[in-house]
Amino acid sequence: MLSRRNIRIKVMQMLYTMSRDKDLSLNQVLNHYRKSINKSFDLYLFNVLQMIEVAKYSHKDADKRASKYLPTSEDKAFTPKVYDNDFIQSIVNNKCFWDWVKARKIKDLLDDDTNLKYYVDFAESDEYKAYLSQTEDSDQNHKDILLQLYRFCFSNESFDDEMEGSFPGWMDDKSLIMGSMKKTIKGLPVTEFFCEAYRPTDETTVEFGEALLEMVVNENDELLAIIEPALKNWDSDRVAIIDMILLKMALSELLSFPSIPTKVTLNEFVEISKIYSTDKSKDFINGILDRLMKQLDNDGKIKKEGRGLKG
Numbered sequence: 001m002l003s004r005r006n007i008r009i010k011v012m013q014m015l016y017t018m019s020r021d022k023d024l025s026l027n028q029v030l031n032h033y034r035k036s037i038n039k040s041f042d043l044y045l046f047n048v049l050q051m052i053e054v055a056k057y058s059h060k061d062a063d064k065r066a067s068k069y070l071p072t073s074e075d076k077a078f079t080p081k082v083y084d085n086d087f088i089q090s091i092v093n094n095k096c097f098w099d100w101v102k103a104r105k106i107k108d109l110l111d112d113d114t115n116l117k118y119y120v121d122f123a124e125s126d127e128y129k130a131y132l133s134q135t136e137d138s139d140q141n142h143k144d145i146l147l148q149l150y151r152f153c154f155s156n157e158s159f160d161d162e163m164e165g166s167f168p169g170w171m172d173d174k175s176l177i178m179g180s181m182k183k184t185i186k187g188l189p190v191t192e193f194f195c196e197a198y199r200p201t202d203e204t205t206v207e208f209g210e211a212l213l214e215m216v217v218n219e220n221d222e223l224l225a226i227i228e229p230a231l232k233n234w235d236s237d238r239v240a241i242i243d244m245i246l247l248k249m250a251l252s253e254l255l256s257f258p259s260i261p262t263k264v265t266l267n268e269f270v271e272i273s274k275i276y277s278t279d280k281s282k283d284f285i286n287g288i289l290d291r292l293m294k295q296l297d298n299d300g301k302i303k304k305e306g307r308g309l310k311g
Helices: 004-019 027-066 072-077 087-093 097-101 112-123 128-133 139-155 159-166 170-186 194-198 202-218 220-231 241-256 262-276 281-298
Strands: none
Touching: 004 027, 004 170, 004 194, 004 202, 004 241, 004 262, 027 072, 027 087, 027 112, 027 159, 027 170, 027 194, 027 202, 027 241, 087 128, 087 139, 097 159, 097 194, 112 139, 139 170, 159 170, 159 241, 170 241, 170 281, 202 220, 202 241, 220 241, 220 281, 241 262
């Protein structure tokens, strides 16, 4: 679920927090980092659960239509198939999913009124009406409507406020969750332990993320000593805090993660700087890292495993 870019961003945020609060210890920051990882998984579980709960309101819709004194032809033809289809039911009947939801108390975060509003508004959409009018449903039709349903909720103007109310890190994880939800829906029906496929792995969060975080903290002075000559006419004190953090992280990655190609490291930190730093940061980061990579390569300090990893 969590890509290395997501992990880099979380590490960057922890290092920035540490730079603002000098009393924070490495262990405290590592604990904050781990909580952030767990929150991302909780956020994913919440989004899956909310999609289910919104779709479930189709049953109340069916009851309401059936109780009408003069139901229309559309009312008579209506079925709650957006919830009853085999694909969403594969999650509803998935013990692994509900075990995680219960253990992490995700259901407590739901707001029934909000979910009802999402369903009522979605019920007026052309996509849902077209889905209901289909006399023969295909597997793809069911998957498409679930994706449309999630996108509809996701694009609702109140969605961000709702997410941020329970998950302060929502805006940083927003694209991650959208990608994970699309992957989940396209992969339906789910297997017995599908949650395990989306739970953050130790390889990404510990072996990469925690190692990178510890390295930058423990080797801060050594990293700065390597970076300062590459700054040339720039005083290190004048470099934006986020930019310096990104340079130290990238340098650590170049020196200590032999399986990550140098170009990947360069491109990733330039992209992150576009989102989290100043307008000029991407060019600054790109120029300094390019200079550092050439110097370190000439000194034989960049050692990568596998063909083409230096390029």
